[in-house]
Each structure stands twice: as C-alpha cells, then as structure tokens.
Amino acid sequence: MAASTPAPGFLDATVIDALEPSVWLELFDAFGAPPGFERERASIEYIVERLSVSGLPESLQLALEWMYNLGSEDGVERLTSAARDANVDLSAF
Numbered sequence: 001m002a003a004s005t006p007a008p009g010f011l012d013a014t015v016i017d018a019l020e021p022s023v024w025l026e027l028f029d030a031f032g033a034p035p036g037f038e039r040e041r042a043s044i045e046y047i048v049e050r051l052s053v054s055g056l057p058e059s060l061q062l063a064l065e066w067m068y069n070l071g072s073e074d075g076v077e078r079l080t081s082a083a084r085d086a087n088v089d090l091s092a093f
Contacts, residue, residue, distance in 0.1 A: 013048045
C-alpha cells in the first residue's frame with residue numbers, strides 16, 4: 001500500500017480546525033492514523049503537525065482527498081444536485 005502526504009488544503013490549520021479533534025480521531029480509527037500519532041496528544045495543532053508528515057496510510061490519504069473534494073464549490077454543487085434529484089428537502093441548509 002502506497003503512502004503519501006495529504007492534499008495541500010489539509011495542511012491549512014483553518015481547514016483542519018473545521019472538525020473537532022474527536023472527529024479526527026474517528027477518521028483515524030476508520031482509515032488509519034498518521035505515522036507516530038499519539039491519541040492522548042490530539043489537538044488541532046498536533047493533528048496539523050502529524051498530517052504534514054510523509055507516509056500517511058493510503059486509505060487516509062484517499063479519505064482526506066474525498067473530504068476535500070466534497071467541500072469544494074464543485075463538490076457542494078454535486079451533493080446539492082444529487083440531493084435534489086433524490087427529492088431531499090434542502091430548506092434547512
């Protein structure tokens with residue numbers, strides 16, 4: 001399994017800060033944690049530091065790219081379009 005560094009947007013602390021550390025821990029549980037990650041040190045600053053190292057698990061890299069793409073203007077437009085096609089009420093959003 002290849003390992004790499006995350007999409008450039010995820011090296012921005014303001015992007016990472018959009019999610020609470022507890023959500024990052026759930027993501028790491030599901031897709032693998034960055035090399036050397038210590039759960040007890042989980043803070044936004046520490047998560048930024050660990051995401052910027054090389055050797056991220058490929059599954060985590062793919063999850064980060066997926067999240068980043070869905071958060072883009074095009075990604076939001078695609079999600080909105082799919083929701084409308086499925087007759088989902090978007091008035092709350």
